[in-house]
Amino acid sequence: MIDIPGWFWTSTIVFIVALFVFDLLVAVRRPHAVHLREATFWSVFYIAIALGFGGVLWAVSGGTAGTEYFAGWVVEKSLSVDNLFVFVIIFARFSVPQEYQQKVLLFGIAAALVLRTIFILAGSAAINLFSWTFLIFGLILLWTAVQLIRHRNEEPDVDDNFLVRKARTVLPMTTDLHDGKLLTHENGRRVVTPLLLVFIAIGTTDILFALDSIPAVFGVTSEPFIVFTANAFALLGLRALFFLVEGLLERLVYLSIGLSLILAFIGVKLILHFAHEDVSTSVPEIPTPLSLAVILGILVIVSVASLIRVRSHPEERAHAVTITSHREDDRSTPETAERHGGGPGQT
DSSP, X not given: OOOOOHHHHHHHHHHHHHHHHHHHHHHHHSOOOOOHHHHHHHHXXXXXXXXXXXXXXXXXXXXXXHHXXXXXXXXHHHHHHHHHHHHHHHHHHTTOOHHHHHHHHHHHHHHHHHHHHHXXXXXXXXXXXXXXXXXXXXXXXXHHHHHHXXXXXXXXXXXXXXXXXXXXXXXXXXSOXXXXXXXXXXXXXXXEOHHHHHHHHHHHHHHHHHHHHHHHHHTTOOOHHHHHHHHHHHHHTHHHHHHHHTTTGGGOTTHHHHHHHHHHHHHHHHHHHHHHHHTOTTSOOOOHHHHHHHHHHXXXXXHHHHHHHHHHOTTOOOOXXXXXXXXXXXXXXXXXXXXXXXXXXXX
């Protein structure tokens, strides 16, 4: 059993909150377009922070905790790449200027961490109460893997989800960005800007991603502390990573296949764990070090294969995939992209 001291819990939460506040001050204090050099620096910084935390956890709680954290972090980081695809689409659909993108990203990431913490607590409680939770999580991941393959050539309808439509209906809206504010006053009344709609779109989309990312990380560890920190440190560097790989994303044409394989693998791992614990101890389990090796191997293979494919077929482009946000009567085509591609003036 993994022992996480109380002081380590407290200091880790304080550290994560401090990093978010620091990131928010950097992004909001001086709104600007993020260029490659800046994005590279912050991406390397947050990856180093995540790896360094894994080393500290290894020293404090042992090799098992460290290995599970690194496996969980790699899973969450790889799944978060698909979030970046959706962020690109959202910013394009709402015509968000570059200087305001990182502010909205940070608010969305903060909301995502709060929502995922709730999911983690609920998932941990379910695992403690019901032994068959691992079976349910495994089946969810297998189903998600199939959906990722089925919808791999479609784009999600990110600007027309229920909450965005409702916000447009009930909230007093302005078409002016008002220097990047989410709320402002116009003609003597309180109004919301298009950036608030962008924030809602990002937050609600992340709920869909949490439905597969949280069960996935429980596939490599059942320790809530490790699940939480793997999510937190994967999300922390997402803002900088977005600007670093924005141009590279569409070249990862096999990413959806790779993510599907990872989710299917972890789904099988969870089902085997359930069978080992509740059916027969003779059922083999997949050890965490092997899981980490398989996940890294899949990511390397699909990344290299994607770059080779795009080199020989430069017209091909990758698509973001969310499993439940497609509309059957409105697939992503050039015509639908043009129809939904309005800027703030259409809000």
